[in-house]
Amino acid sequence: MNAEDAVAQAVHAQELEGWRPDGDARAALTAFATGALGRGGYIAAAVAAARALDPSEQRPRLLRRYRPYYVRGTTVLRNGIGLANPVALAEAEHRVCAARLVEIHLRTVAPDVPLVTSIHQHLFGDVYPWAGQQRIVDLRKGDARFLPVPRLATRMAALEDAVAAVCHTDFIAATAAVVADLVAVHPFREGNGRTATTLLTVLARRAGLPFDLRCVDRTAWMGASRAAMAAADGNHRVPAEPFVPVVERVAGVWQSETS
Structure with a gap:
């Protein structure tokens, strides 16, 4: 690039x-x-x-x-x-x-591993002393409540494992799932959205796929986030489906239209 x-x-x-x-x-x-x-x-x-x-x-x-x-x-x-x-x-x-x-x-x-934590630290380390650290307060945005603090460490460990397993095979579904989970977990006090979009582009590059974040506008990105959070269950698990078209557009792989 x-x-x-x-x-x-x-x-x-x-x-x-x-x-x-x-x-x-x-x-x-x-x-x-x-x-x-x-x-x-x-x-x-x-x-x-x-x-x-x-x-x-x-x-x-x-x-x-x-x-x-x-x-x-x-x-x-x-x-x-x-x-x-x-x-x-x-x-x-x-x-x-x-x-x-x-x-x-x-x-x-190049962001190191664990990847999500490393990305946040890199993006925000010049601004916030707590960059790369899991939040210590509960957060909500409108009607959406993000994962409670006591459950963050376990859920983040599982998320980082899932991120590490993403590969070219079934890239769309796997990446949509980890991005959706990152949005629901909201592990950092600030900067979760930019961490998620950066993760998406890093994973696409790692899988050898072309990527262009400009293929997704703010309406589509925020709409996917809201749709996923609206469908969250009691364990703050959210469906990956709202993010499938987002990942497809960014990575230039239109699986849903050909399946």
Whole structure:
């Protein structure tokens, strides 16, 4: 993959999670991908650009209880890049994560095993001190409740085993199953969606398949996630079927139409 394609793939992964990069963000990412800008310089520029977007700090407010992932007294996620404004932090997170994705696409780095944990650590390690660590709080999004913390370790071990077993044979079904399970488990405090899309592309490449994340838009990705979670059983097991067309499109293998 060349630098232009790597940037396009990385940007689209962030767009699936709501990022709307401007021309300067794309130009900086291209400079990083081509080697014109080093990682340290890129990250410093990304943080500066994010801070300029909204330089104010979130005004501290009293909280009734300690919330482990937040800067004390605020609703800003604890981070290692010195940002105390949620708008600025979100922008910096997208920019930095995009650069880390470019590295994966250009094969300048390769996620290690266990793969899911390694991907999250690589994508978010520059921003969050807890990157790659399983969450310690229960999470929900709307009506969807993700796997409770006491069951995370066992379920994640099984998920990593399933990821390791994915191969070219029956790739669509196996990959749809692990992506759906990752969405249901939601093992990290932040960044689960980008971890899932990165896992999908890494598995496709490992299986020797072409892949293009741009074949899936935000509507399709979020729709698959919602459909899977809506069908979750009492053990937080979800069906793989909503993600089958997503995997097919990304990997360019249209099994469901020919079966």
